[in-house]
Amino acid sequence: MPRMNEKVSYWMLVVPALAIMVIFYIVPVLGIWKIAFTEPETGLTNFVAMAGSNAVKTSFVITFRVAAITTIGCLFLGYIVAYAISNYSSRLTPLMVALVILPFWVSVLIRSFSWIVLLGRSGIVNDALKGAGLIESPLRLMHNELGVLIAMIHVMLPFAILPMLTNMRGISGAYVLAARSLGAGEWTAFRQVYFPQTMPGVMSGALLVFVLSLGFFVTPALLGGGRVLMISEYITYQIQEFLNWGLGSALSVGLLVATALVLLIAARFVNLRAALLERK
Amino acid sequence: MQDTTDFEAKRDIADIAVERYKQGRLTRRGFIAAMGALGILPALGTKATAQAKEIIVVNWGGTAKDVLQEVICDTYTAETGIPVIVDGSGPSAGKIRAMVESGAVVWDLCDSGAGSAIILEQQGITQPIDYSIVDKSKVLEGTAYNNGVGNYVYSYVLATNPKLLGGAVPQSWEDVWNVKDFPGMRTFRKSVRGQLESATMARGVPLNEVYEALGTEDGIKAAIAKFRELRENIIVWGSGSDSQNLFLQEEVAIGNIWSTRAHLLKDQMETGSFNVSFNGGVIAPGIWVVPKGNPAGTEETMKLIAHAQKPELQVKWLEMIGSGPINPEAAALVPAELAPWNPSSPENLATQILYNDEWYAKNQIAAEELYVDALIN
Numbered sequence: 001m002p003r004m005n006e007k008v009s010y011w012m013l014v015v016p017a018l019a020i021m022v023i024f025y026i027v028p029v030l031g032i033w034k035i036a037f038t039e040p041e042t043g044l045t046n047f048v049a050m051a052g053s054n055a056v057k058t059s060f061v062i063t064f065r066v067a068a069i070t071t072i073g074c075l076f077l078g079y080i081v082a083y084a085i086s087n088y089s090s091r092l093t094p095l096m097v098a099l100v101i102l103p104f105w106v107s108v109l110i111r112s113f114s115w116i117v118l119l120g121r122s123g124i125v126n127d128a129l130k131g132a133g134l135i136e137s138p139l140r141l142m143h144n145e146l147g148v149l150i151a152m153i154h155v156m157l158p159f160a161i162l163p164m165l166t167n168m169r170g171i172s173g174a175y176v177l178a179a180r181s182l183g184a185g186e187w188t189a190f191r192q193v194y195f196p197q198t199m200p201g202v203m204s205g206a207l208l209v210f211v212l213s214l215g216f217f218v219t220p221a222l223l224g225g226g227r228v229l230m231i232s233e234y235i236t237y238q239i240q241e242f243l244n245w246g247l248g249s250a251l252s253v254g255l256l257v258a259t260a261l262v263l264l265i266a267a268r269f270v271n272l273r274a275a276l277l278e279r280k
Numbered sequence: 281m282q283d284t285t286d287f288e289a290k291r292d293i294a295d296i297a298v299e300r301y302k303q304g305r306l307t308r309r310g311f312i313a314a315m316g317a318l319g320i321l322p323a324l325g326t327k328a329t330a331q332a333k334e335i336i337v338v339n340w341g342g343t344a345k346d347v348l349q350e351v352i353c354d355t356y357t358a359e360t361g362i363p364v365i366v367d368g369s370g371p372s373a374g375k376i377r378a379m380v381e382s383g384a385v386v387w388d389l390c391d392s393g394a395g396s397a398i399i400l401e402q403q404g405i406t407q408p409i410d411y412s413i414v415d416k417s418k419v420l421e422g423t424a425y426n427n428g429v430g431n432y433v434y435s436y437v438l439a440t441n442p443k444l445l446g447g448a449v450p451q452s453w454e455d456v457w458n459v460k461d462f463p464g465m466r467t468f469r470k471s472v473r474g475q476l477e478s479a480t481m482a483r484g485v486p487l488n489e490v491y492e493a494l495g496t497e498d499g500i501k502a503a504i505a506k507f508r509e510l511r512e513n514i515i516v517w518g519s520g521s522d523s524q525n526l527f528l529q530e531e532v533a534i535g536n537i538w539s540t541r542a543h544l545l546k547d548q549m550e551t552g553s554f555n556v557s558f559n560g561g562v563i564a565p566g567i568w569v570v571p572k573g574n575p576a577g578t579e580e581t582m583k584l585i586a587h588a589q590k591p592e593l594q595v596k597w598l599e600m601i602g603s604g605p606i607n608p609e610a611a612a613l614v615p616a617e618l619a620p621w622n623p624s625s626p627e628n629l630a631t632q633i634l635y636n637d638e639w640y641a642k643n644q645i646a647a648e649e650l651y652v653d654a655l656i657n
Contacts, residue, residue: 057657058656100291
């Protein structure tokens with residue numbers, strides 16, 4: 001009997017969340033899939049149009065490139081921050097954690113607008129560089145992919161830091177000490193003992209940032225100058241400008257499928273299950 | 281007091297109701313109820329007519345609503361004693377159609393566009409303009425349709441910031457494409473409207489042959505190729521305020537923007553750092569349409585249109601928000617310092633072409649796709 005009870009309580013805990021997912025997520029997503037195949041006519045019209053469009057192809061390439069570079073940037077910067085917070089005990093640690101979380105209190109929109117103030121032609125960065133005599137004419141820091149990347153890495157950074165931080169805080173310092181006492185150099189101890197243990201954190205951070213970046217809208221729209229057209233903006237464009245729900249939906253199906261494919265490919269190289277779920 | 285109604289959202293919800301009604305997913309009763317709830321139609325059950333002897337004019341809200349009220353409507357009331365009220369809820373073609381089809385018309389006069397006016401006329405939604413009351417000679421040539429007549433104009437113009445350009449100011453679209461002599465960023469609209477014309481002129485096509493050149497697939501491709509060539513220097517604007525911001529923050533030195541925004545910029549930018557040329561501009565009219573069965577009656581509404589044609593009122597309109605007079609006679613009354621900013625002055629008219637709605641109806645969607653591709657690919 002206790003076994004039965006366990007099963008029941010398991011489902012009781014899962015059902016509310018599952019129900020919300022099904023009603024507010026799965027059903028609407030299926031609705032979108034239906035529109036993709038039925039408007040303006042039933043069949044694959046939208047997908048044929050999508051495959052034949054150079055703009056769509058480019059937009060997909062831009063989307064995945066921006067997401068990939070953002071992920072790499074976030075992992076690199078985030079790893080350093082997470083490492084510093086978890087390995088150097090200091091009275092500043094709570095402050096540093098607070099600084100990582102703080103940006104969540106400010107909306108993405110405001111943060112993106114702030115980057116406009118900073119990176120503009122007569123923005124703070126350019127004015128400072130000019131004032132210091134380092135440049136003569138303003139640098140083009142935004143309205144291009146560079147601006148989008150700077151702002152996106154900034155927005156996404158906490159999503160990379162937090163999983164890595166949680167992971168690193170669970171790693172016992174004893175392993176590295178043991179390696180050192182057995183004669184490993186600092187670098188070797190880090191590379192062979194510490195780093196492999198942080199992989200679960202790195203992988204979940206990477207996945208989180210990458211998947212969120214793929215669907216990002218506000219920042220590229222504001223800082224891209226219209227030329228860094230990511231898929232989500234393209235979808236908006238189709239639906240708002242042309243009321244083209246069919247193609248818009250087909251694009252979102254395309255994005256979902258492409259994302260799934262990337263995860264599948266990633267799974268071939270990295271044991272995702274082990275990286276994300278296994279606790280050591 | 282600032283009107284904080286979210287017209288955009290209302291307009292959108294109403295448009296959705298119209299769609300569903302057309303698809304048969306919403307009953308007529310439900311539809312009228314929905315429109316009533318949105319304040320677009322009077323609530324269900326009451327007879328849907330505006331108060332007798334009152335004219336409801338509908339435009340797109342914002343400052344334009346207040347200006348229209350003050351300049352055209354209040355002056356009409358002062359003259360005739362008939363109250364005229366401006367409603368800024370946005371007379372989209374879908375909404376006008378829904379109103380007429382549901383038999384609950386509350387709008388008398390709507391500020392529409394040429395494209396919508398043509399479609400509404402074909403669908404039999406609007407009334408013919410009575411040209412015995414409205415004077416055909418008091419609107420720009422080409423803006424008097426059977427069921428619609430011009431009310432004001434705005435242009436896509438060549439705006440420049442001479443300060444950023446070191447004093448060398450581009451005079452034509454050919455200059456705009458000359459990055460060597462005129463370095464700096466340019467801004468174009470995130471849509472082909474009013475933009476492909478510039479690219480075509482930059483190819484050296486004379487003004488009056490622009491739409492002819494764009495009439496062929498090769499012509500469109502050539503214009504698109506011009507954008508591809510320039511794209512490293514392009515930042516696009518999505519809304520009118522985007523374009524204004526790009527100039528204010530000195531992000532761009534050159535742009536193809538609306539003359540109404542240029543009208544605001546000339547007062548916001550320092551002297552000598554903003555300039556507008558109507559050379560190669562594309563002039564587009566706003567169009568009055570009158571829904572069938574409007575409550576105030578045909579004649580009263582036509583009289584109001586005729587009143588709005590008065591040159592002195594049209595000039596006032598220009599002074600207040602930069603909408604150019606539709607009445608060619610008004611140009612002479614425009615104060616000298618404003619004349620260069622008037623889209624419909626004889627000098628400026630001579631260097632512009634009239635926005636061709638037929639071309640857009642036929643080619644826009646295909647061209648948009650190519651345009652996006654040229655900018656990003």
